[in-house]
Amino acid sequence: MATLQTGLKSTLNIIADSLGGPGPIAFDENALDFSLSYKYKEIIDYIRLRLADGLVDVELEQEHYDLAIKNALIKYRQRAPNSVEESYAFLELLPETQEYILPKEIVNVRQIFRRGIGSVTGTVASQFEPFASGYLNTYMLVAGRVGGLVNYELYTHYQEQAMKMFGGHMNYTYNPVTRKLTLVRKMPATGRKFVRANAIIANGTAAGSTITITTADVWAVTVGATLEISNSLLGGYNGYYSIQTANTAAKTVTINATQELQSATVTGYDLSRMQISSPTTDEPAEVVLLWTYNYKPDVMLLNDHMVFPWLQDYAYSFAKRILGEARSKFGTIAGPQGGTTLNGVALIAEAKEEMEKLEEDLKRYIDGSIPLTWVIG
8 A cells, every 4th residue: 555645844735755746736826915923813803802801801711712613614624515626636556456556635536547548558558550640641741631520529528438448437435434435446556666665774874885675575585686766755765776685584684874863863754655666667657647635725715705703703703602611610710799690601602603604604605615516307
């Protein structure tokens, strides 16, 4: 199983190098008015002032404000179509590998596109076929000669039929909870052997240090063979190496570092995402295009002028509910002339009514979500 762990970088792009690029979500952070922390502070000030903090004592702590904003985002993602967007991502298919763990931001995979019409024997999903060559010759290579729309219609139907017959469509299942993408086929090996590493430890961080790799399975390699490490976020590990020693029984090989290493020990996420292969003459089995739906980042939602007012009001109502729960523990506070009566029950009732109204507002698409179209069946 291939695991692709991801998250947001400081540039607000999703880290998804194994998907063939900077990630399925990419936008210019300079186009946003404020940072995520600034928008959080803006909502917290809104809640405090609406609860009359400064005029009366508001017993909420920072954790309560953060919880209110977090739950507003959770409720919005659960109820609003505007919380997701369409995107595309490239996925490198490894030989003999069916299961892939996609980034946590991806909600659903709508379709998988291959590069060509498909082939049951080829490894790159493309091959020569005479009709396509005839079409190219008629429309593009012969000067002054133009085909008709009927020819183009026949050509597109021919391609669709060829994809149905020769594997151009890729069947799959996607579990949005585990984020596991399972392909209903295995891509054939290309001559490159990929292995999983259980441990990678160097005896130092300087160039020339000995790196010991313990593999998950027996790897038939010899001393002097070429080894490649790729897809590592730790500096100094990516590159080509010559194997110095190989112990089949212990499932270990050693190589010498060609540059300074960022860390002498590779663990956790860095270890699971590394790709180790030999030899280095072939490409991955195939690269496909995923048509996906993924969550918009929090900072994008908080900077959306249609979404921000809803999130702000829902966080306020949620914080009011927390404050009401605390104040309802005691009906009054002892003091002169009979003490002070607390309004906990009233706050709970107001918060409940406000949250119900806000959830109803989402059904009227006040946040800019696209309404439902015709549903047949």
